[in-house]
Amino acid sequence: MAEGVSPGAAGPDVAGAGGSSAAGPDGAGSTSFDAIVVGAGPAGSATALALARAGRSVVMVERGPFPGSKNVYGGVVYGRVLDAIIPGWWDEVPVERWVVRRSTLMMSGTQSLSIDYRSEAWGRPPYNGMTTLRSNFDSWLATHATDAGARLLTDTVATGLVREGGRVVGVRTDRDGAVLRAKVVVACDGVNSFLAKEAGLVPPADASHHTLGVKEVLSLPREVIDERFGVTGHQGVDIEMLGCTRGIPGGGFLYTNADTVSVGVVVSLTHLAESGIRPEELVADVKDHPSIAPYLRGSTLREYAAHLIPEGGYDTMPDLTADGLVIAGDAAAMTLAAGLWLEGVNFAIGSGFAAGRAVDRAIASGDCSKLGLSSYRDDLERQFVLADHKRLRKAPALVLSDRVQHRYPGLLCDLADGMFTVTNPIPKPGGLRLTRDAAAKHGVRLWELAADTVRGMRIFG
């Protein structure tokens, strides 16, 4: 952040953010840029990086004291999106551990059935996924943007859009009401994006398409983590869980950092509100499960955190542009929450970089209207950002369905129990009978099981 513009104690200094100064229409001083990026998270920094590299004047307005200070994630950052943006990124990224083991646990009561995949290749370049701390990761990415020439204004809230004749021409800030003006504003202001709400791109409140993530970061000595999780050096583990949230649609997670582990749950906001269960109780349940507790024994709480996640998927994704305005990252609901795949930071980076390039093209063509910015969506449809969302558009509904959430974890555990419990002198039961019995016990008809299998294959296949 050495390149960042820190307002410091001297008071508002938005003019010092490097744009050209002019008298604003409201009498206050205003500063003009090619683009203003609101939020210096992964989406904002990727946007600013693309624009700065294209030679555009760009400022990032970050409300926290440093990039990442308001951000929380739930497991793994998949870095391959950076291959084309920051070649050799893995040599410099502030990684905690490279995930070489990924486990999915289906839990029921004190039982669990896991699908555990391990790959040594995931621990070598180009790697697959990493665990990191957002305060480090987001600051690192923001430094790439500032090194390329973008300005970073921290400790500053963009309190609203400035519009002229219906088009967005800047933002107001909370630094004595100072106004920043630009040809385009890119709102990367996160899941609560008040700018996207103000522009009418997303509804004011939409609990049914959001989940709440609640996380505890627990201290454990590095060697203890290595031994308990079966890894060495920079190797790490990501465990995702289903059936551990007392019937509230959602799931749990546990992943390793260097000398901490992060454990938590992600749950449907509407169902949580109806349940009367406190979020921290759900985390305590996960920590107490006999499949998880041995990993955490003797740990101490380092930090407790909570954050919302947009989970509407492709079918509820908002309009991504308006006249003079583009949205990216969580502000545009670019989080992939599709059961087997839980990704967000990579989508933020991918959408942000595409937004930056689209804004550059729009400025070059002299048309920063909604139409002039429309190449953004086309670009996203061609690459993973919207292609993955489109392919998995039906996944959230299946993953959060009653049977997947409430019945299948227990059914599968009982099936495994029936297969692996040796009941001598009673002969082993056949697979069909076990399936029938487990299904009946959990209130599932065999045709429903077959239908969901086909549905799952259609969605994920």
Next chain:
Amino acid sequence: MSATDPAWRGISFEDRMATVDFRVGERAHITVDSDVCRSCTTKACVTACPANLFAPTANGGILFNYEECFECGTCYMVCDHDGAITWTYPDGGQGVVFHHG
């Protein structure tokens, strides 16, 4: 200490929140209109807020404390009473600072 030891599970909520860095601003960034809350039967904010900042009062209103807020947005998202919760970000540089997010 065993994993099932209640002392291991039962960290007090105050100790839990004490692990979080809050830079408390002068201005309350969330305001609650208790008159609206009195007609609310669910009081979803009380259950769902991960920082446990909402408390029901004896007369059916809501007592709210903004200082130790994660700024997650859960409260206004789950609230179905227009005007009950007014939510903005804290002033620049203030509020929660996650170091291990």
